[in-house]
Every structure is written in structure tokens, then in C-alpha cells.
Amino acid sequence: MEYGVVVRWWLLYQVLLVVGLPFASRVLPDAPDRGASLAMPAALVLVTVPTLWVGQYAFGTWVVVGVALAVLAASAWLARGGVEVDRRAYGEVVAVFSVAFAFLLALQAADQGVYPGGGEKFLDFGILQSLLRADRLPPQDMWFAGERLIYYYGGHLMAAVGALLTGTEGRYAYSPALAGFYAMAVTGAYGLASTIASARSGDDEPVRQSTALSVAGVAFAAALVALGVSWWVAIVPAAFAFAAVTQSRRVRAGVLGAFAFGFASNLVTPVRLLAAKVPVVRDAVAAAGIQPNRDPTTTPETFDMWHASRVVENGINEFPLFAYLNGDLHGHMMSVAVLFLVVGAGLAYYRTPEGERWRRRALVFGVLPVLAGTMLTVNTWSFPTVLGVTALSVALADARPASLFPVVDRYADRSLAVADEVQRVVVGVVVAGLVAVLAAAAVWPFVWNVLLVGASSRHPAFLPDPTRLGSFLLVHGLFLAAFAAYLVARVARDWRDWAIAGLAAVAAVAFGASFDLTVAGVGLDMVAVALAGPILGAAWLLRRRRTVGYEGVLVVAGAGLVILVEFAYLVDNALSGRFNTIFKVYAQVWALWSIPGGVALASLAARRPSADRLRSAAGTAFVVVLVVSASVYGGLALSNHFGSMDDASLDGFEDAHDRYPAQADAIEWLNDKPGQPHITSAPGLEPYTWQNPASSLTGIPTVAGWIQETIYRGDEAYWTRVSDLDILYETEDPVSRAVLLRKHDVEYVWVGPLERERWDVAEMADEPGIAPAYRNEEVTVYAVNETELVETRN
Incomplete structure (x- = not known):
């Protein structure tokens, strides 16, 4: 286990918390934690967006460090008068983050590193490695040598920023980056739920411990009998529910919000377990309809x-625990922390009185466009959701939306309730449209180089x-x-x-x-x-x-x-x-x-002052049953996950060394090469299998990688490259080979089991400009000296 890496990354996130707090506290000054639960992603966004712009001209460690120092200076200026934060609330943020961070790192350590099956790890890791090798943005596409990446890479850029600031190799940065995104999201859910709950009057009394203990005990016993799971699968969530409901309203909401995001599952598993024991439930599930190849029942x-x-x-129908347990560093998982920043900004607008017009304008036309633009780069799929949350926050706030625009407000008709609601919606949509335009401007390099290029498909x-x-x-x-x-x-x-x-x-x-x-x-x-x-x-x-x-x-x-x-x-x-x-x-x-x-x-x-004990017990029972039901999946999944654990490691190359040791050694050799030299390898025509491992694990671009490139580049461009590779590997004509090597600016030719399986690989070691640079029992890597290749006619 790489404990030094863990400590460095945890310290990085604590620095981000301190740096981001002056900014977050300006957005949510009246939150119990002054916005501390959102400070880490806020600081990360503030570093990433300028890096995106500067990176169009130069990218690397010193660029990231320079931008980070500028953000640090701005934070220090904002905090010059001090930032008052309740120590307990601040401690809660650190504790929630640390627990979530350690939890996901444990999951990652029990996994086998980066592997191609069951997800997008080869894609995500390849993008991260490509960024760490890049000298400008966007980085080269590791599956399409010579062309820039056409994919939303903002989250991977955030991970790369963390790797460069902590001095971590990509192979070790993948897991703590993923754990950080997860922990920031869990912490954001905690902080936002507790902030929203703290604003409400009433409902302040926690459930009596005697009531909570009785209800939790009954739920535990019922789960054992009905679901047939091991005792600890039921008792742990029952104990958690007991502890949660006996806290204050603010803490109760925060803990349950963090649980809902970080550990809860849908109801598929408990219902299918129950269906295995109760025929009427099985028949009901089958009649109601689920995916045809799914049996209505299951057992532990x-x-x-x-x-x-x-x-x-x-x-x-993914949910967070499944996604993070599966372990992809994918856009829909990295974007949650940014989405929660949007929710925080929307909450800030919602809580701002109508008279503070300039503050409301600053939130919707200053803060939200930066966050929306960041979302464009991290997970473009979530961009419409950001606009929707913006529109709803404006439309449903107590402050009249039209008051943002005095000229419009003068002519607003508020005589009819229906007209007022329509006007709220219309103005909310208009504001969201303006935010969209400003967001595109905030991250224009990404829009121009990536989004507009790939939108046509x-x-x-x-x-x-x-x-x-x-x-x-x-x-x-x-x-x-x-x-x-x-x-x-x-x-x-x-x-x-x-x-x-x-x-x-x-x-x-x-x-x-x-x-x-x-x-x-x-x-x-x-x-x-x-x-x-x-x-x-x-x-x-x-x-x-x-x-x-x-x-x-x-x-x-x-x-x-x-x-x-x-x-x-x-x-x-x-x-x-x-x-x-x-x-x-x-x-x-x-x-x-x-x-x-x-x-x-x-x-x-x-426990409401006006309610009797039975009503309080009924509400508590409802909550405990939902918590226990939503936890069964997690208990079974974690048992299987840790039960198959081998060595605890955060090394992304672990699976490669375990399953393909000779190829892994060659990949290690290639990974030590600086920059982004181009290589050739067999095209990845069977995705989610061991295809293009050299480019995916190193970030060094190959001429034609996984077939997903047809989605972004089109069929003709991809298959032309595949045809070039067919000739390059099999031709006996050195001139033809030299033409293709020069065409794609190739520096290394990779010949491994996949290449020999696809082609009758020609002997090229005796040709001018081509010489073996690495060789083991499975892999030969030829180095190409373009100036020494045989002469070709133009």
C-alpha cells in the first residue's frame, strides 16, 4: 500500500479546503459551515479553469503551480480580514471527507488496478496519462496519434492538476483522484443537506434513543428473516440509522444526505431477495417488468x-456506490462535486433577499457561468441539468425573477397568480440561456477545440x-x-x-x-x-x-x-x-x-412537540426501514469485493503485471519515455478487452486505438488508419513501410501477442532507420529514426 501517496493527496485536499474557504464563504455566508463543505471543489475549479486557458499555449507542472499560486494569493486577499467558521462545523467537514476518502481508497486498494473490462478505465486512465505527458491542451488522443482529444476531459484535467501538485505518477494518481472526487461529493451532500435543513423551523427534536433503538432492533430482525442475509449486513445499517436519527436536525439531515449519495442503493437487491422467499413478491416483480434477462429473484x-x-x-441505471465500486474515473462521477457547487450557488441565490439585486446578479451571471462552463468540460451530459437547476432556482426563489432586470420588472404583470408563475418560468429560462452563453465564453478553448468538433455526431x-x-x-x-x-x-x-x-x-x-x-x-x-x-x-x-x-x-x-x-x-x-x-x-x-x-x-x-409517540415511532420506522433496505446491496457488494482482494495497492499497473507480466514489463519501459512519441499497435476492434494496452496505460498515442474513435472521428478516418497499419506490419517493401511511418510520425513500432495474432508481421529489423529498442519473450519494440528511413518519393 502506497501510504505516502495517500498522505500527500489528503494534505492536498486539506490545502484546497483552506484555499477555497474564502471563496465559498462569500457564496454561502450564512451556512452553518460557511460553505466549507464546498470549498475543496471550489478551489479545484478556480485552478482548473485558468489552467485550461493557459494550457492552450503551455501545460505542465510549472504552469499548474503558477496558476495555483495565483489562486492562493487571491484567497489570501479575500481572507485578509479573517474567515469566521464554526470549529465544530469545520471539523465535521474534515471528518466526513476523511472517512469517505479512506473508504474509497480501501475499495481501490482491494481492486486490481486499471483493467479494460467492465467499464471505461482504459479510456479514463489513458486520458489522465496523456494529460500528464502533454505540453499543451487539449492533449493528444492516445488512441488517434497526431490528433487532439475530442472528449470532455475537464475532470481528468483536475486529476492531472492534483497529480502535478503532489508529484504523483499517473499510475498512482488514478485512485486518490477518484477517491477525492467521491469524498468531495459525499462532503458536499452532507453540507448542503445540513444547510437546507438548518433553515427550517420545527422538526428540531431528535428521536428518543429508546424509540430509535426499538425501531432499529425490529428492522434488524425483520431484515434477517425476510432477506436471508448475514446478520452484519442488517445490523450495521440498523445501528447507523439509530445513530443518525438521534442527532440534531442539521446533523441528521447531513448524515442521511451523505448516506443517500455515498452508500445507498436502489431497491432492486432487497426486493429480489424478498422475492426469493415470498412467491407473491416474485410474481409481482415479474408482472411489473424488469430487464428480460434479469431473474426477479436473487439470494446472497x-x-x-x-x-x-x-x-x-x-x-x-447506475447509482453512485456501484459506479465508484466499479472504479471508473469517468465524467458522470467526477462531475458530481461540480454539480453540488451549482446547487450551492443556486441555494445562495434562493436565500438572497430580493433587495440585494447586485448579489443575485453576481451569483447568476458571475459564479454560475464559471461553474456551468466547468461542467461543460467535465461532463457535457450534465450541462443541461446545470441550466435547469439555475432556471428553477431563479423561478422558485422568493425573490421575483423579473427584479433582476428593472426594465422588464416595470412591465411584469402580477395581477394573476397564473401569469406570475408563467413569468417566473420564462425569466428563469432566459437567465439560464444567458448563463449558457457566458459559460461557453468562460471555457471557450474547450468549446472551440473539443465540443464543436464532436457535436455533429x-x-x-x-x-x-x-x-x-x-x-x-x-x-x-x-x-x-x-x-x-x-x-x-x-x-x-x-x-x-x-x-x-x-x-x-x-x-x-x-x-x-x-x-x-x-x-x-x-x-x-x-x-x-x-x-x-x-x-x-x-x-x-x-x-x-x-x-x-x-x-x-x-x-x-x-x-x-x-x-x-x-x-x-x-x-x-x-x-x-x-x-x-x-x-x-x-x-x-x-x-x-x-x-x-x-x-x-x-x-x-x-420528534415533534405536537405529535404523539406512535407517530414519532412510525416516522422513525419508515426511515430505518429505508436505510436498511438501501444498505443491503452495499453490504453484499463490499463482502464480495474485499473477499476477492489480493494485495492492497493503488498501482494502476497491478492488473497488467498480474495477468500479462511480459507485456507489462514492456509497457513499463515505454512509460519511461518522455513526451508523446507516436507508436503503432494493433487496433482495438474488440473494446473492453486487452486491446491497445501500451497506449492506454502510458498515454503515448497509437495510430489507431479502440474502435470508439469512430464515434468521434468517423468511420472513414479510423478505418483508413487501420488499413495503413495492415500494410505497415505486413508489407515486405521497406519503401511502403517508410512512407507510412513518416505519414504518422511514428517513433516506436510495438509488436506483441495481439499484433502477431492479427498480422504475419514482417521482419523489419534490418531495414534502415528501424532497430529493436526493447525485447522480451513476448514483446519487441522497434525504434524508428525517421531521418534514416529509406528514401521515398514525394
């Missing part, structure tokens, strides 16, 4: 961590195959149940209101299961509209009536996304239908909903 012995993320028939489409009732409930049921109970609790007067709400929920499920809408000859199931629609409408209405706070804005945002993808999606060349849209949007919904999820659960698990 047959549990597979992948199943819970693959129940939607035409999409991937994507277009919107409408009316996809809908999500079935069973899949929808299993994937979103955890949050839908929490929000429904919370919203009803805000307005319910007695048991009659709860009974009416229960009947309405049953009717909504029945409606979604039985009613189809036909549009343009296409049948649409109304599952999302029937189940998420009422949640959206109720949250909007109660927010406007000031019955709920900013948590209502986030509930609306998530519900809107869930409904939207049932009617529209983005077509790309990566996967058919709305497969990718479901994947990327559901990940954002989970992140957005984890914050109000913590607020809702904290409110439901509270």
Missing part, C-alpha cells in the same frame, strides 16, 4: 453487484421505448417514497390526510400500470408521469407556498429529468436508443435527489 449466494444497475430494459430524438413500472419503482422507489411521505407530512393534519395520500399513491401506480398514451402512433406508458409527476407538482406548489424550502427545488429538478427522458433523448454513435441518455441522466438524478433525500428523511425521523 447468487448476488452480483452488476444486476442492480441493469434492470431498466433500455438503459443503464449527436442529435435529439423523441418518444423512446418507455420504462416499465417494475423497473421504475425499483430504481426510483427509494426517493419517491421518501419525498411522497415528506411532502404529505408538511401538510397532513391527521390520519385522514395520510389515508387519502395512501389511496392516491395506489391510484397513481394503477394508472401508470394500466394507462397508455398514444402520440403520433407511438404508445407511451405513463409510469413516469403518474409516479414522478405528482411529486413534481406537489414540490413546486409547496415551495411556492413556502411550505418546503430549497429541497423542493431539487425534488422538482430530479423529477423533471426523470419525466423528460421518457419523451426525449440524445442519439449518439456510442449506444443505440436512449441507452446512454438513461445512463447519464439517472446518475444526475440520484446526485440531485440525495440532498433533499437527506432533508426529507431527517424531517420524517423527528
